Amino acid sequence: xxxxxxxxxxxxxxxxxxxxxxxxxxxxxxxxxxxxxxxxxxxxxxxxxxxxxxxxxxxxxxxxxxxxxxxxxxxxxxxxxxxxxxxxxxxxxxxxxxxxxxxxxxxx
Numbered sequence: 001x002x003x004x005x006x007x008x009x010x011x012x013x014x015x016x017x018x019x020x021x022x023x024x025x026x027x028x029x030x031x032x033x034x035x036x037x038x039x040x041x042x043x044x045x046x047x048x049x050x051x052x053x054x055x056x057x058x059x060x061x062x063x064x065x066x067x068x069x070x071x072x073x074x075x076x077x078x079x080x081x082x083x084x085x086x087x088x089x090x091x092x093x094x095x096x097x098x099x100x101x102x103x104x105x106x107x108x
Contacts, residue, residue: 026067041075048079052090057083 029043051057057080069076101107 023063026063030068030070038071040070040072041078043075044069044072045075045079045082048076049082049086051083052086054084054087057087 029040048057048060051060060076061080064076098107
């Protein structure tokens with residue numbers, strides 16, 4: 001099965017900005033939101049959870065090992081957990097789902 005146009009757009013956006021947005025604006029985000037737990041946590045969680053490849057997730061982990069997540073630490077951790085689950089799920093479940101859909105005639 002090929003991806004939907006929304007999925008293809010998301011993949012294009014992630015390839016285009018991978019590893020740049022949080023690095024480029026880290027000092028500004030940290031200055032204004034670093035100690036405001038809920039706002040910064042939500043922003044970091046959203047950033048991390050939408051990553052879909054192990055390389056980018058590892059890059060984010062390395063960046064925040066050297067740079068404080070401040071009040072957003074728990075959001076960052078939670079977002080990385082979600083992203084890692086999605087990567088692992090894609091490895092072990094997606095092939096079975098595609099196989100099942102093909103057996104039912106939904107994919108060519």
